[in-house]
Amino acid sequence: MxxxxxxxxxxxxxxxxxxxxxxxxxxxxxxVPTFRGDGGIWGSEFAVENFTLDRFERDPRGFWEDRLELHDRMFGDVSGxxxxxxxxxxxxxxxxxxxxxxxxxxxxxxxxxxxxxxxxxGDASRSVCVECENAVSTEDALAAVRAGDAPPSCPEFGCEGHLRPDVVLYGEDLxxxxxxxxxxxxxxxxxxxxxxxxxxxxxxxxxxxxxxxxxxxxxxxxxxxxxxxxxxxxxxxxxxxxxxxxxxxxxxxxxxxxxxxxxxxxxxxx
Ligand SMILES: [Zn+2]
Structure with missing residues (x-):
């Protein structure tokens, strides 16, 4: 070497x-755990199909409930x-x-x-509104999900959109x-x-x-x-x-x- x-x-x-x-x-x-390969979390702990763009559009509530678990697994033990x-x-x-x-x-x-x-x-620490693109902290979005309010809604006054993580989802273009x-x-x-x-x-x-x-x-x-x-x-x-x-x-x-x-x-x- x-x-x-x-x-x-x-x-x-x-x-x-x-x-x-x-x-x-x-x-x-x-x-931070790896997604693929030995010890990767896809397949062993989480199913990729639950985190696709299609799932988010079809079932935003279920998507966010699964995303909360994934987020905790991904970033729960991160030491910086x-x-x-x-x-x-x-x-x-x-x-x-x-x-x-x-x-x-x-x-x-x-x-x-x-x-x-x-x-x-993208950046998992950020979430954005699907309607107005207002950006908020994912921690705030996840707090709403933990409180049973999934999918989390946009905090912008008068906007009725909901939030999504500001990351590229499976099945979505960069x-x-x-x-x-x-x-x-x-x-x-x-x-x-x-x-x-x-x-x-x-x-x-x-x-x-x-x-x-x-x-x-x-x-x-x-x-x-x-x-x-x-x-x-x-x-x-x-x-x-x-x-x-x-x-x-x-x-x-x-x-x-x-x-x-x-x-x-x-x-x-x-
Ligand atoms: Zn909005």
Whole structure:
């Protein structure tokens, strides 16, 4: 791993544009369960069919009652951003990373300080009215569901719409703005760094293919991914350990940086 990380660090420091794409693996150390794969909650605990756009439109009350359970399972044990989130925010601050595109809806990149962030699948902490697009906190919406008022209604005076989570539901298209930004960022970048994504769901499946054709692709993942064969760099391990190692390697490449300062300390002072 060390040699790959050192080489990648050199590439990142010299690159004109670096975009990061993250998936569930980036949040694993924060206690967010994964959807797919071993230990994933789809299939074992929750049925995908209950969380589709179709279900929401047909049965908003049942959808929200199930969503409450899913939300508690997803975010009930979350401990906040982990070292992977902090390392990416720090790389942005160092001017090495330009933007983070994430498949996660947990908001942890923002909490860690990432400024330029594209949330492909939305933000689970927010809910919006289907009629007037008024946005409210999902905690407030869930409080209404817990009190037996499902689907939660829009608080806007005179609006009779109800709320939905501000996330992309199964069977629903991505927001064109988010998708367009992700494509453009990947297009403008010399390097695409993919962290903790199996890259099996679009557009996370095709962005690395295009990136590998145009520039360089780096994959940080605990397990083998569908795109390892296209990657110039493959680093195995928990992102909460491998990304801080990358930060240290990057700092070693940048003149004037305090090499002695560990990543942990460097991120803590932010
Ligand atoms: Zn409304």
């Amino acid at each position: 060390d040699e790959q990380v050192a080489e990648l660090a050199e590439t990142l420091v010299e690159a004109d544009g670096v975009t990061v794409l993250t998936g569930a693996g980036a949040s694993a150390a924060s206690g 951003p982990n070292e992977a989130h902090r390392a990416l925010a720090w790389l942005e601050e160092l001017g090495v990373v330009d933007a983070v595109v994430t498949q996660n809806t947990d908001g942890l990149h923002r909490e860690a300080g990432t400024q330029r962030l594209v949330e492909l699948h 927001s064109e703005a988010a998708y367009g930004s992700a494509r453009r960022l990947a297009w403008e970048s010399d390097v695409l760094l993919v962290v903790g994504s199996s890259m099996t769901v679009e557009p996370a499946a095709s962005l690395p293919v295009e990136a590998a054709e145009r520039g360089e692709l780096a994959v940080f993942d605990a397990a083998e991914t569908a795109k390892d064969h296209l990657a110039d760099y493959v680093v195995r391990g928990d992102a909460a350990e491998t990304l801080p190692a990358l930060v240290e390697a990057v700092q070693a490449q940048m003149p004037g940086m305090e090499k002695a300062r560990s990543t942990r300390e460097a991120t803590r002072v932010r």
